Amino acid sequence: MTVGFLPRVRTFEPLVVFQAYMALMVFSPSIYVIEPLGAAGTPATVFGVLLLVLWLVGRATSLRSQLGLTPMHWLIVAFVVAMLIGFCAGMLRPTNAIEFSSSLRGLITLASGVGVILFAIDTMVTPEQISALLNSLVAVGTVLAVMGLVQFTTGFDFVQVLHLPGLTQNSDYGGLYERSGFARVSGTAVHSIEFAFVIGAVLPLAAHLAVQSSRAHWWKWLPFLLMLVSLPLTVARSGAVAMLIGLIFVGAIATGKQRWALLIAAVIAALAFRAVLPGLLGTIRSLIFGAAEDNSITGRLEDLRAVTAFVAESPWVGRGFGTFVPELYRTLDNQFMATAIETGLIGIAALLALFVGGIVSAIVAAWNVRDDRVQRTRGLALAAGLFATFVLSFTFDSFGFPMAFGIQCLMFGAVGAFWRFQRSGSPDSAEDRRPLARLSPRWTTAVVTVVLAVFAIGALATRTARPSFEATGTIVFLAPPAGPNKYDDKVDIPGVSELLGVIMASPDVRFGLAEESVADYAIAVGDGSLGPRTDVVGSGELMRIAARSASGEDALRDAGVVRRELGDQLDLIQNNRGIPSELKVRLDGSLANIEVYQRPIRVSAAAAGTVTVALICAAALVAAGRRLPGWRLRRATSPEGVMDK
Known part of the structure; x- marks a missing residue:
């Protein structure tokens, strides 16, 4: 079968590529990585980067016969540019080695996801390929659901078994743990919430497959039912939300008889859960309706206050893409909060546009189908799946979990492919394969102007960026000496350091120190983090101080002032x-x-990011200029000899 943007003499089935990618996601747990790459070294992530390279080669070598662009192409370009702007901003902010490494890993993950999306859009060019891709996604959800059911009933840990040779364990996440006395399933996902996210994303696709099946193919309902049963076993609000979205969707597309059958099955399932697993449904109900007393909800409210303060420091471009490390700052169970901190308002606007644009594209493409109910519900299932990922991204940082991120990228790619076919009607239409026209002088001038503007902004930002210095030290508490009093048996002083940590973080103390020109400092107890607004707290009677300033001498002086206070x-x-x-x-x-050390700015990394932004903007403008009437130097002749107007 011909790949859309590769020379037509080469043939292979691109679906195999995506099936291999899905297999790596499911059967190679993301806690096992290629050691030098760290968290970005999962086999699936590396495979996605290779897809990006292949896509770039394909586009570059098909200059005379190139596939057209879809809305998803433009949304991805906007998203990548926004993330790279955030990356450049982060490299020009004083960062430590941990933040820098995390940012580079984030770029690798971003490249992998973009490769999956673009390769899917430009290779899944027939309805059969698109259908097979979505069926493979359903298979992923089914396998994961079966793993969850086996895990719940037997306690078998798939993560420990599926350790491929040559990979190194990068974290202790994964496996089984409990909530309210119930084991929370996760399959091979890192967390039960990621498990619920992946199932929730493909559940509408399984619903579409089931509803369109005939009585002779009743078994096509099994994937949908298995996924539906596995979601409550996550014992998570995310699982309940994913199940609700799936049930609403299947109810919307099902026939009248199917709705009655589903209603009866739902009642039977609820009674079976109550009989076999007493208390589980009540636990899930309390998680939803008793959220006000739940520590995870109050923690998210505290996160919101911290996020507001972080965003206020750099509202437009953020602190830096990939630099908000949970081990230094706090764990954010919200992808939109994390994006707002790292890439500012520009990044959050691009992320919202990506989700909303993807959902709208799927709906519009489905609406464009006139007489094929299967194709229409397929498009609506894609929209529902993306909507589920959008909603669930408010419950955890979905881009930080490899399996969840990979599923989202496959969904975005499928939406782009579905849009192209439904809007063009054929993968080989003249609109898609018309020769490219040369740019007019006006448009060429506009492209050069934009590129120069990008370089000018990057040079100005680099010129104004300055490194900082940080002084750190340890404080030791001295207990009262032993003597003839009631404290004779005292051997430690529990609680003093924690109490002082709270006091030193209070607004009154911070205001007083600011009066002495000490604005940027942090106090940590024990092995807690010295990052600002952190929730990574330690314990013990040892305290650490960090003070940051423009010079080493000032940082050291500020640390002394904090110690005195x-x-x-x-x-x-x-x-x-x-x-x-x-x-x-x-x-x-x-x-x-x-210790006094410098927190440097990374001029070379920022320059590389600026060049990449300029190249992407130039390529996007060139592609747009060759397709906009009135901006081309001459009309090109189509393959059929018809003049391109």
Whole structure:
């Protein structure tokens, strides 16, 4: 079968490529990676990068007979440019080595996802290929659901078994754990929420396959039912939301008889769950309706306050793509919050456009189908699946989980392919394969102007960027000396460091230190994080201080001021309680283990990002100019000899 943008003499079945990608996602758990690449080194991620390379080669070598562009192409271009702008902003902000490495891993993951999307759009060019791709997605959901059911009933951990030779374990996530006394299934996903996300994304596709089946093919309902049964076993709100979206969709596309059968099956299933797993449905109900008392909900509200403060620091371009490391700052169970912090309002606008544009494209393409109900419901199933991923991305950072991210990319790619075929009517239409026209001088001038503007903005940002310095030190508490009093048996001073950590983070103390020109500092207890607004807290009587400033001398001075203030606050607490001097907890005389180091800016990385943005913008403008009437130097002759107007 011919691949859309490759020379027509070459033939192979591109579906095999995507089936291999899906197999790597499911059967090679993402905690096992190629060690030098870290978290971005999953086999599926590397495979996606290879697809991007193949797509670029295909586009570059098909200059005279090129597939047209779909809305998904333009949405992906906008999204990638927004992420790269955030990357450049992050490289021109003082960052540490952990943030820099995380950002580079993020670029690898982004390249992988873009490769999957673009390769799917430009190779799935017939209705048979699109149908086979969506059936493969349903197969992924079915396999994952079966794994979940086996996991729940037997406790078998697939993650420990599916460790491919040559890969290194990168984290301790995955496997079984409990909630409210029930095992939470995850299959080979990292977390039960990722499991629910993947099932929720493909559940509408399974519903489409089931509803369109005949009585002779009753078994086509099994994938839908298996996925539906597995979702409550995640014991997660995300699972309940995914199940609700799937049920609403199947109810909308089913026939009258099918709706009655589904209603009866739902009642039987609810009774069976209550009998076999008493308390499970009640637990899920309490998760939904008792959210106000749930720690995870209150934690998300605290995240919102922190996110607002982070975004306020750099509202347009963010702190830097991929630099918001959970181990340094906090875990955000919301992809949109994470994107807003890392890439600012530009990034969040591009992300929303990607989701909304994908959903609308699928709906419009489905609406364009006149007499084929199967094709129409297929398009609506794609829209429902993308809508599920959109909603569930508010419940966890879906781009940070390889399987969830991969499924989203396959869905976006399928939407683009579906749009192209339904709008053009044929993969070989003259509209798609018309020769390219030369650009007019006006449009060429516009392209050059945009490229120069990108370089000028990048040069200006680089010129104004400055590194910073950070001074860190350790504070040691001294317990009261032993003596003939009631504290004779005291061997430690529990709680003092935690209390002081709260006090030092209070607005009053921060305002007072700001009056002394100490604005950027952090206090950590034990092995807690020194990142700003972090929720990574430690414990113990050891405290660490970090102060950041434009020079090493200023950073060291600020650290000393913070240490002095901490001692003053400790004395104030004890003096207000009338504790005798000989019984007071005190600080050691000075900061211990003092280190001063530079937090550099990464000019070379920012320059590479700027060049990439300029090239992408130029390529996009050239592609647009060759297709816009009035901006081409001459008309080109189509393969049939008809003049292109």
